[in-house]
Amino acid sequence: MDAAADAEFSDFMTGCWSGLVRLGYGLTGDLQHAEDLAQTAFALAYASWGRVRRADDPDAYLRRIVVNANRNRFRKLRVPEVLTASVPELASAMDSADEQHRRDALVKALLQLPYGQRAAVVLRYWLDLTETETAAVLGCSVGNVKSQSSRALAKLRGNTALLEGGLL
Amino acid sequence: MSIEDERDLRVQLSGLLDGADVRPAPVAVVIRRGRRIRVTRRISVAAGLAAAATLAAVLPGVLAGRPSSSGPITPQHYSVNVQALGPVASSGVIAQGVTDGKRWKVVVSGSATAPSVEAVGAIGASGGMSGPVVLDGPVSVESMNDSRYTTIAGNVSAAVTSLVLQLPDGERPTLTPVSWGGARWVAVVLPTRVPVVRAVAYSGTRELAYSVPFRGSIFAAWWDPGQVGPARITRSIGSGVIDGKPWHATAQIGPWGWCFTEGSGSACYGVNPKADLAGQRLAMTTCSPAAGNAPATGIVSVASDVTRVVLRLSDGTSASFRAVEVAGSRMLGYVVPAHVRVTSSTEYGSRGQVVGSASGKAVGASRTPGWTC
Numbered sequence: 001m002d003a004a005a006d007a008e009f010s011d012f013m014t015g016c017w018s019g020l021v022r023l024g025y026g027l028t029g030d031l032q033h034a035e036d037l038a039q040t041a042f043a044l045a046y047a048s049w050g051r052v053r054r055a056d057d058p059d060a061y062l063r064r065i066v067v068n069a070n071r072n073r074f075r076k077l078r079v080p081e082v083l084t085a086s087v088p089e090l091a092s093a094m095d096s097a098d099e100q101h102r103r104d105a106l107v108k109a110l111l112q113l114p115y116g117q118r119a120a121v122v123l124r125y126w127l128d129l130t131e132t133e134t135a136a137v138l139g140c141s142v143g144n145v146k147s148q149s150s151r152a153l154a155k156l157r158g159n160t161a162l163l164e165g166g167l168l
Numbered sequence: 169m170s171i172e173d174e175r176d177l178r179v180q181l182s183g184l185l186d187g188a189d190v191r192p193a194p195v196a197v198v199i200r201r202g203r204r205i206r207v208t209r210r211i212s213v214a215a216g217l218a219a220a221a222t223l224a225a226v227l228p229g230v231l232a233g234r235p236s237s238s239g240p241i242t243p244q245h246y247s248v249n250v251q252a253l254g255p256v257a258s259s260g261v262i263a264q265g266v267t268d269g270k271r272w273k274v275v276v277s278g279s280a281t282a283p284s285v286e287a288v289g290a291i292g293a294s295g296g297m298s299g300p301v302v303l304d305g306p307v308s309v310e311s312m313n314d315s316r317y318t319t320i321a322g323n324v325s326a327a328v329t330s331l332v333l334q335l336p337d338g339e340r341p342t343l344t345p346v347s348w349g350g351a352r353w354v355a356v357v358l359p360t361r362v363p364v365v366r367a368v369a370y371s372g373t374r375e376l377a378y379s380v381p382f383r384g385s386i387f388a389a390w391w392d393p394g395q396v397g398p399a400r401i402t403r404s405i406g407s408g409v410i411d412g413k414p415w416h417a418t419a420q421i422g423p424w425g426w427c428f429t430e431g432s433g434s435a436c437y438g439v440n441p442k443a444d445l446a447g448q449r450l451a452m453t454t455c456s457p458a459a460g461n462a463p464a465t466g467i468v469s470v471a472s473d474v475t476r477v478v479l480r481l482s483d484g485t486s487a488s489f490r491a492v493e494v495a496g497s498r499m500l501g502y503v504v505p506a507h508v509r510v511t512s513s514t515e516y517g518s519r520g521q522v523v524g525s526a527s528g529k530a531v532g533a534s535r536t537p538g539w540t541c
Contacts, residue, residue, distance in 0.1 A: 006199065009195075009199070010195045010199075013193050013195050013198060014193045014195065017190075017192075017193035018190050018193075021190050022190075026181070031190070035190075035191065039194065039197065039198055039201065040201075042193075042198040042202070043198050043201035043202040044202070045202070046198060046199055046201075046202025046203070047202045047203075049202075052282075055281055055282040056279070056281045056282065057282065058282075060278075060279075060282065061278065061282040061284070064277070064278050064282075064284060065284065068277070068284070068286065106180055106181070121177070121181075122181070124174075125174060125177045125178045125181050126178070126181040128178065136278075136279055139260070139277040139278060153174070153177065156177070
């Protein structure tokens, strides 16, 4: 790639980086993994930048890579998602114990959702994508997004950890 | 806090990363990774000596239309079985089969304008080929490999009814196009150690085009039946030592097209990149920008009267590169240390006379300003 394309890619990546890390964090509950996923997505985008830049929505393309790459990470490694007592994301020293507790509980609740439901929740309610945009990222129908989101919300409402933590 | 409705959930989720430190975007790291992916796609290196030795033994004979002197060589034992699928992809599956006893599927997903192709199954998942379909001939396929498997996938025109791959032992897996997203797709998973000797696109029983992939997996040029690609030439177009490490640039031209290898990667063209000179005295054919401590490297096409180019660098040194005649083009490979930029260039003719010069960012083709790519 030439310098102009590199510069264009650099601007694109800088603008989209935090959003993609957020998506990865919502899917994995682990900021380190989230950054790895985002890096993978951007590296793949760089490798095909000439074509990706011409896509209607390069952001959606990258989100899709993150969603699939995380799904494949577990397929490939055959590692079950193990729910741990504490969530290993980074916390600011300024976090109050309550905030940390709420964050842990919510991330754990997300990780207990089936992958498709979790992805739908993160895309719809965290990244504020429309149902159509979410469907495009997940490669499914809008109706499927609605049903996945609905089931996810029902499960979150019934999550005992959230209930016991006074979060519901 | 309660999760009573979607709005509450949005509020709770939006606070999740508050206070968490997301590092700045590691652009340089990602570009290095992306560049490695591009190199991996372009060049089949994982099988290393085994594939290279097989190609060296098999290709000359095959390309010349005669058996190699030592007869066909089968790179160890392998098996490739491709199952024919329906005309329309189901659940995005554009190909499936069994390679070396491992089941695989190649799945396309995303949208028609931004498809993403990945191979999944017992071979392990591998993703990466992506982007809008660009088809300017009967066939356009890319390959992507890891140390064990190479996925070849791409698109064919409406006229193509099958794509037949010729493997070293004479096996010929047939890829049948499958429609997805308004395009017609073909794909296969091969052992990385098994190079493709030739690929032929058919319309029924009529041959439409053929390709001889570079190093067994880079499909750059597709020729009409009976059309012969350029004569085979391998020529060094630059070498030296940079930061204590040897560096070489090589042009390899032949039925596979025009391929240029510098550093660890290759770039291949289906047409003579000489056309890219477009009246300029210098034009970048391919380049890799510096990354970290790795130098910037590239290959430049030069006008016919240029025999040598001297680059003056920002650290006060200069570097001289000799242009070489390659298949009707004059080319040179160059290397510029990392963290150093080219401040000017001077082109010399055969009698040592200056035939051109440029400074700063004016050097090079319009889309590749500067020799640091």
